[in-house]
Amino acid sequence: MFLVDASRWGPSLLPIHRVVGGIDATAALEAMAPVVRAEPAPRGNPERLAEELAARRARGRSFAMFDHYGAWWLTITDPAAERAALPAERSAAWRDLDVSVLHSLVFDKLLGGIKPRFVHSATEAANEVKSGEATLGFLLAPMPFDAVRAVAEAGEAMPPKSTFFVPKPATGVVMRALD
Numbered sequence: 001m002f003l004v005d006a007s008r009w010g011p012s013l014l015p016i017h018r019v020v021g022g023i024d025a026t027a028a029l030e031a032m033a034p035v036v037r038a039e040p041a042p043r044g045n046p047e048r049l050a051e052e053l054a055a056r057r058a059r060g061r062s063f064a065m066f067d068h069y070g071a072w073w074l075t076i077t078d079p080a081a082e083r084a085a086l087p088a089e090r091s092a093a094w095r096d097l098d099v100s101v102l103h104s105l106v107f108d109k110l111l112g113g114i115k116p117r118f119v120h121s122a123t124e125a126a127n128e129v130k131s132g133e134a135t136l137g138f139l140l141a142p143m144p145f146d147a148v149r150a151v152a153e154a155g156e157a158m159p160p161k162s163t164f165f166v167p168k169p170a171t172g173v174v175m176r177a178l179d
Helices: 025-032 046-057 079-085 098-110 122-131 145-153
Strands: 012-014 017-020 036-041 063-066 071-076 117-119 136-139 164-166
Touching: 017 098, 017 122, 025 036, 025 063, 025 071, 025 098, 036 063, 046 063, 046 071, 046 122, 046 136, 063 098, 063 122, 071 079, 071 098, 079 098, 117 122, 122 136
Parallel strands: none
Antiparallel strands: 012 164, 017 117, 017 136, 036 071, 063 071, 063 136
């Protein structure tokens, strides 16, 4: 166990991005069109795209998607479709997570159950697309620590691969028992 006073020294949360294969950007954009607005985004520097995504997320839920040739900002335009795609038995905090929306609405419903792979950096996602290991990269904005706390307070676990806390505790540290 590693305890930290999150109110004073909360850990940083980095996003875990997604890459998928088997679908191209044209087909994905067409499948998402009924509920997602896609706007051109700058392509070239994946880390800069991720930084811009974090700034856009402050104004509302947004994702970035890119292929070998272009990039797009993705914004959900149909809140009713978003709500309908998310599991009703989950807490409001869990359903409000970007990662929950991306998986439940975009990957499961709109893209027909496509299974993503997980990468830790925008550069790694771009390299997988460039090499042909993936056809599309999806970037997520960093998750606020309060979102993790709200899900925990609702008695739920976070969705898989949704949190990447830093700094990591050192390995091999020995602590004194509390008994």
